[in-house]
Amino acid sequence: MKDFWRALRRNRLALVGGVVVAILFVLAIAAGVLSPHDPHKPDIKRILDPPSARHWLGTDQIGRDVLSRMLYGARVSLAVGFVSVGIATAIGIALGAAAGYHGGTVDAAVMRLVDLMLVFPRFFLLLAVLAFLKPSIWTIMVVIGVTGWMGVARLVRAEFLALKEREFVLWSQSVGASAFRIIWRHILPNAMAPVLVAMTLGIPAAILTESGLSFLGLGVRPPYATWGNILNDGKEVIELAWWLSAYPGIAILVTVLSYNLLGEGIRDALDPRLRQNVGRFGGRGR
Amino acid sequence: MIHLAPGDPVQIIQGDVPMELQPLKEFYILYGLDQPLHVQYWNWLKRIVMLDFGRSFAPHGRPVLTMIAERLPITLTLNVIEMIIIVALAIPVGVMSATRQYSTFDKSTTIFVFVGFATPDFWLAVMLQIFFGVHLGWLPISGLRLPVWEYLPFWQQQWDFASHLILPITVATFGGLAGFSRYMRQSMLEVIRQDYVQSARAKGLAESVVIGKHALRNALLPIVTVLGLSLPGLIGGSVIVETIFAIPGMGQLMVQAVFERDYPVIMGNLVIVASLTLLANLIADLTYSLIDPRIRVGRRGRR
Numbered sequence: 176m177k178d179f180w181r182a183l184r185r186n187r188l189a190l191v192g193g194v195v196v197a198i199l200f201v202l203a204i205a206a207g208v209l210s211p212h213d214p215h216k217p218d219i220k221r222i223l224d225p226p227s228a229r230h231w232l233g234t235d236q237i238g239r240d241v242l243s244r245m246l247y248g249a250r251v252s253l254a255v256g257f258v259s260v261g262i263a264t265a266i267g268i269a270l271g272a273a274a275g276y277h278g279g280t281v282d283a284a285v286m287r288l289v290d291l292m293l294v295f296p297r298f299f300l301l302l303a304v305l306a307f308l309k310p311s312i313w314t315i316m317v318v319i320g321v322t323g324w325m326g327v328a329r330l331v332r333a334e335f336l337a338l339k340e341r342e343f344v345l346w347s348q349s350v351g352a353s354a355f356r357i358i359w360r361h362i363l364p365n366a367m368a369p370v371l372v373a374m375t376l377g378i379p380a381a382i383l384t385e386s387g388l389s390f391l392g393l394g395v396r397p398p399y400a401t402w403g404n405i406l407n408d409g410k411e412v413i414e415l416a417w418w419l420s421a422y423p424g425i426a427i428l429v430t431v432l433s434y435n436l437l438g439e440g441i442r443d444a445l446d447p448r449l450r451q452n453v454g455r456f457g458g459r460g461r
Numbered sequence: 462m463i464h465l466a467p468g469d470p471v472q473i474i475q476g477d478v479p480m481e482l483q484p485l486k487e488f489y490i491l492y493g494l495d496q497p498l499h500v501q502y503w504n505w506l507k508r509i510v511m512l513d514f515g516r517s518f519a520p521h522g523r524p525v526l527t528m529i530a531e532r533l534p535i536t537l538t539l540n541v542i543e544m545i546i547i548v549a550l551a552i553p554v555g556v557m558s559a560t561r562q563y564s565t566f567d568k569s570t571t572i573f574v575f576v577g578f579a580t581p582d583f584w585l586a587v588m589l590q591i592f593f594g595v596h597l598g599w600l601p602i603s604g605l606r607l608p609v610w611e612y613l614p615f616w617q618q619q620w621d622f623a624s625h626l627i628l629p630i631t632v633a634t635f636g637g638l639a640g641f642s643r644y645m646r647q648s649m650l651e652v653i654r655q656d657y658v659q660s661a662r663a664k665g666l667a668e669s670v671v672i673g674k675h676a677l678r679n680a681l682l683p684i685v686t687v688l689g690l691s692l693p694g695l696i697g698g699s700v701i702v703e704t705i706f707a708i709p710g711m712g713q714l715m716v717q718a719v720f721e722r723d724y725p726v727i728m729g730n731l732v733i734v735a736s737l738t739l740l741a742n743l744i745a746d747l748t749y750s751l752i753d754p755r756i757r758v759g760r761r762g763r764r
Binding site: 293295296298299300303305379386387390391393406409410413417420421423424428429431432 | 575576578579580581582583584585587588590591595690693694696697698700701704705715716718719720722724727728730731734735738739
């Protein structure tokens with residue numbers, strides 16, 4: 176653990192990423208205090224005002240302050256990122272562990288399910304599922320989570336396949352520990368490193384996905400302010416108000432970039448060998 | 462809004478519930494049978510011939526297959542062009558940054574890769590529209606052709622078409638390029654550490670031959686698989702790109718269908734797109750065996 180922190184601290188880019196992520200969290204939590212204006216209050220006298228001393232990042236079509244909306248939007252983005260990756264990881268660990276530990280039919284069934292899910296382009300699948308559901312912020316989180324567990328399942332399965340032959344597992348089995356206990360107490364803790372990395376890299380992907388859906392108007396519904404929603408408002412008036420489109424995009428870019436830097440830093444610090452194992456692929460979430 | 466007029470004849474013909482389950486289930490069976498690829502491919506062909514995709518819920522009630530058939534070529538053309546551009550740029554970039562690891566070139570491509578991963582494609586699209594379309598006025602920002610297209614002389618027609626494609630393709634290529642050049646670099650770095658590359662050098666071969674002939678060929682192997690696996694990602698990306706640039710392709714059709722809750726169109730789209738992915742994986746596996754004689758066709762493909 177000590178080595179891990181030392182290695183992480185030495186990686187300057189990862190450190191920068193971590194600091195930016197931390198700042199984002201503070202901003203999101205303190206949005207209520209920091210916002211100069213009410214994010215939902217229209218002001219018809221200030222429609223599409225360009226950035227000024229009063230409205231640092233300008234106003235939107237109905238005169239709402241973009242800065243305030245972006246601060247509140249940070250809450251949604253970070254929450255969606257966390258919750259959906261949490262869901263994906265839980266499913267991935269459960270199925271991956273079952274497949275890797277039990278092998279045989281269970282393994283075959285899980286892996287075919289993974290193959291099946293991977294056949295559909297993620298964005299098409301998301302849209303199709305969303306078409307059947309009532310949209311809400313929770314639906315979005317669940318749907319992103321449920322369509323994103325395959326990578327984790329594969330990782331966990333691979334770890335389990337290797338770990339279940341090790342002596343400490345064989346020993347637990349020989350003294351009669353239950354399968355659940357062996358999986359939960361003995362194998363899983365040893366398999367968590369790549370999962371942790373996949374989680375850190377999954378959060379930015381989920382944030383990108385959420386903002387993409389919201390941008391299309393199929394994500395988090397107004398009046399919730401999210402970065403994607405602001406961009407969706409902005410695309411109607413790109414010829415008049417560049418600030419509505421520019422700033423939320425930069426916020427997404429910086430957030431995703433910081434998370435990715437942090438994630439890669441954690442990966443290298445945990446185990447340099449993982450460099451090859453954890454694919455960067457599919458990281459963009461669609 | 463959701464189911465339009467209840468009792469619509471279209472709905473009675475196909476029913477509501479089976480539409481969401483049937484294609485998924487068929488794919489599951491198709492997979493679960495664990496057949497060799499060519500049998501799966503044959504089953505897929507048979508199903509495509511027989512499967513009734515139904516008609517759209519929209520008032521025009523056109524067959525889903527016709528609607529998709531109109532749009533598939535556009536999406537496919539775009540994606541093929543994107544792939545060619547990505548491969549053509551990513552391979553040299555990856556090779557160059559691998560052979561000159563930690564050089565300025567390598568470092569700047571690494572920065573590009575990270576920024577490329579983090580850039581939301583829809584945002585990039587909007588920014589390019591503002592800059593090149595609105596601000597500079599150089600390029601059209603939506604559609605595929607000008608309304609007066611038919612009346613233009615031949616070469617202007619070609620230019621018009623191409624100019625409509627520049628922005629969408631740039632946007633769609635951006636993220637993929639980042640991923641692929643990274644992969645290529647990684648793959649190349651692994652290969653040039655191998656002993657046979659050393660021995661090729663020791664034989665006194667020129668560096669360009671060592672890299673171009675001995676190393677590159679082996680470094681390309683994993684790329685082929687990755688390329689096949691990345692097709693869903695590319696097609697998924699066309700949802701965004703086609704919507705923003707108002708290109709009448711499958712992605713746009715999908716978004717419209719979702720807004721209109723046009724379930725037959727949604728499911729038909731999913732089936733076709735999934736079939737495309739399967740086809741791409743098959744092609745990747747076959748190509749793999751083509752460029753790597755150590756792998757025989759007929760052995761079960763790896764994923």
